[in-house]
Amino acid sequence: MKTIWLACLLVVAVNCRPESLEKRYDGHQVLKVFPNLLENFKNIEALGAKYNLDFWNHPKHQNGTYDIQVSPEHVTDVINELKSLGADASVWIHDIQSxxxxSRPSDHQKRASGTLSMNHYHxxxxxxxxxxSIVSSNSHxxxxNLGTSLQGRSINLIRFSTGSTSRGTHxxxxxxxxxxxxxxxxxxAVVLxxxxxxxxxxxxxxxxxxxxxxxxxYLVPLVNPDGYEYSRNGDRMWRKNMASSYGTQHSFFGCGSNEMxxxxxRNFGYHWDPANGGSFDQCQETYAGPHALSEPETKxxxxxxxxxxxxxxxxxxxxxxxQYWIYPWGYTRHLPPDAADLDHLGRVATTALYHVHGSRYTVGEDTVVLYSAAGGADDYAKGHSGIKYAYTVELGDTGKYGFLLPERYIQTSGQELWAGVKAMAHELIRLYHL
Ligand SMILES: [Zn+2]
Incomplete structure (x- = not known):
């Protein structure tokens, strides 16, 4: 392994990221932080840059929390700084590595063609x-192929279309x-x-x-296949795509744990603005790119x-x-003129979803009270493409696992979301007399 890193150092290649080296998070913690004071929103974001923190969650309403990943060497300092600001901080996840x-993908048997286990991350x-295999056996x-990722993977959309409706309408x-x-x-996993x-x-x-x-x-299971594969084989906490060389501000080694x-x-082209809930800094988790739609995946x-x-x-x-079902706009606190319609359909969906396993989802606008983020896919779909009912859905959980939901939750998550989507579809049938 040393040899691989030595080779990296010699070529100083910014994209040298040997996939066999799995990044470990022993002793990394996630803090739940209540800002308490309005000015603390700004102060806490500033701590993020100072300590290279990874924000798992930003508060979406007045009583919301920041969920902040901290490396072991900074835990004490970060907690002390938060306390001196008047914020409340407690340790939520004690050891990310465990x-x-x-939630590591388990070994699983090959299944018959056209089927896929819904108990595994694939x-x-x-x-x-x-x-x-679905497409080869199902004529509808x-x-x-919507395009190709930076590392050459195709971004696939599967389309189910049986022609015109039984009533002959498009x-x-x-x-x-x-x-x-x-x-x-x-x-x-839930799209699958x-x-x-x-x-x-x-x-x-x-x-x-x-x-x-x-x-x-129309379903696209993997918008960001490169990042997904890297999160499986290199860094489980990876969020972004694999763009490697924008700007000269930071070298590969200057980014610490959030390289490139x-x-x-944050990269979609409707009111794109890194200053609005994103970042100009490629080392940050919310780096919005050098310009709108700069990435092949977003394009x-x-x-x-x-x-x-x-x-x-x-x-x-x-x-x-x-567990949020949220609608535009992300870039501004102003509501779209048809916000009541979006709110209504979101409530229909989340009510049906709740009745499956009792999971409560919050329905609301993207910027609910406090946190805005420009350049999102939902804003683009509504504002640019003109798709009326555009949503960002944040699946579970709310408590224990965050991003690290074990495989045993795939079935229940799928059952819930599918119930919500079906209810949404039926309400659309009613509203549009389909
Ligand atoms: Zn996300």
Whole structure:
């Protein structure tokens, strides 16, 4: 391993990141921080830059918390600084590495063609095999390559389309994607769960045929395949894409634990602004890129969203965690004129979702009270593409695991979200007389 690093040092290659070296997080903690005072929002963000902190969560309402990952050498200093500011800080996760070990993908058996275990986190290759086998055996499905990631992986969309509706009208569509943030593994897993429902109907749900008749369904399980693979093989806490060389401010070795990459959900081109909830600094987790849509992954998604605008009613950009169903705008506190409609449909979805396993989701605007973030996919889908019902969905959990949800939660998360999506679809059928 030393040899590999030596080779890296010799070529000073900014993208030299041998995948065999898995980054460890022994003793890294996550603090839950109540800001208490309004001025502390600014102060806490400033501590982030000083100590190279990774913000897992920003407060989305007045009583919300910051969830902040801190390396062992800085824990005491950070807690002391927070206390002197008048904020309350407590340790939420004591050792990130032990949770990483618990949520590690397990070995699993190969399954029959066209099926995929819904109890596992799958690799990019396994996901593609699954998509290809569906398309080869199901004439109503199509696979579209939306574009190619920086490292050459295709960004795939699977489309379910049975032609015009039984009433002879042109289909409306629903568009969903996951995995824009690499470490949020539950998001692609749940998109795959929904693909499985539509393609294989494993529970013999009589509603599936109706949903396929009323809508075209577009699903992208992995918006950020490079980052996802790196989070599986290199750094479990990786969030961004794998862009390596913007700017001259920092060298690869100058970034510490947050080396390089662009936060794709700050890179979309509707009111793009790194100063608004993003960052100009490539070492930060929310680096917004050198300009709007600078990344091949966001370009591919933007093009896909723009090309379906005439008939797409709803768009879900799926993340974890926190259990939120939120709608634009992210870039401003002003509400869109049809906010009441978005709020209504969000409540229909989350009510159905709640009835599955009792999970409560908060419905609201992106910038609910305090935290804005420009350059998000939902703002682009609504503001630029003109898709009316555009949402960011933050899946579970709210408590114990954060990004590190173990595989045993995939089924329940899938059941819940799918129930919410089906309720949303039925409400759209009612509203649009489909
Ligand atoms: Zn996310």
């Amino acid at each position: 949770l990483i070990d618990e 690799s990019y290759a396994e996901i593609n095999t699954f998509l290809n 499905t199509h696979l579209d 289909k409306k569509s629903i568009f969903m994607d996951g995995g824009i943030h690499a470490r949020e593994w539950i998001a692609p 769960y929904m693909i499985d429902q539509l393609a294989n109907n494993p529970n013999n749900d009589p509603d599936i045929a109706n949903l396929l008749d009323k809508f075209d369904w 990459g662009v936060d794709l959900n 591919a998604m933007a093009h896909a969203l723009d090309s379906v605008t005439s008939h797409t009613l709803a768009y879900l950009n799926i993340h974890s965690y926190g």
